[in-house]
Amino acid sequence: MKIATWNVNSIRTRLEIVNNWLQQHPVDVLCIQESKATDEQFPIAAIESCGYQVYVSGQKSYNGVAIFSKQPLTDVSRGFGGVLASELVGDLDEQKRVIAGSLDGVRIVNLYVPNGNTIGSDKYAYKLRWLELLGQYLKHSITSGQQSICVCGDFNIALDDIDIHSKTVSLDRVMATTTERELLRKSVIDLGFQDSFRKFTSTGGHFSWWDYRQQGFERNRGWRIDHLYLTPDLLDRATSCSIDIEPRKLVQPSDHAPVVLEL
16 A cells, blocks of 8 residues: 655645646555645546545635545544544634545544744644644544554654754754654654654655745755654554655645655
């Protein structure tokens, strides 16, 4: 099974790029983030023409997640509210950032973690609350008997300095603050999930996002913020995990590259 994650930064703007990539790389599952389209606006027919079932949780102009699957998914849920009680979720499902489904015994959880904007801002506080709830969501998934889980998406966090092109830029910078990293560890890694990419690649210089500005991609001034975290049984089954930078070289690309896991 091949599972890919990709922040496409507007599915309608990048539709041709995404469709061409799927034809060249017919993964079993593609999880996308930042679709920036309501469910009604989503180009479902175009994705279906590539041979995929389409499951969406959209929002106008912002956020939005979706899963494309060669085979039908079961137990599809949208938002934290699909698993947790409404009093726990509060306002954290107003932004469409979570969708999950099961395929061949694997629970696939697709996330678009909030960016956080700047330290001390309301958006930063929102991100921290969101990450706290993510931990409860995943813990519930584990305790409810879902043993094989892949948690993937745009986490908007570089877990270690090695995941950033320069250590100096991580100082007091959103996506690399100590608080964000600790919450990611608490909410995901401490529950037993492991970073699939690091099973195969221990060195730096590998990134999944590059700023459009200041020739970020051309100078390889990137960040690795798109991850696939696996429960131990799935990590044992993983045979590769790599970042495909080729779509980032195209005209008008997303600022992210797809990350592909093979089980």
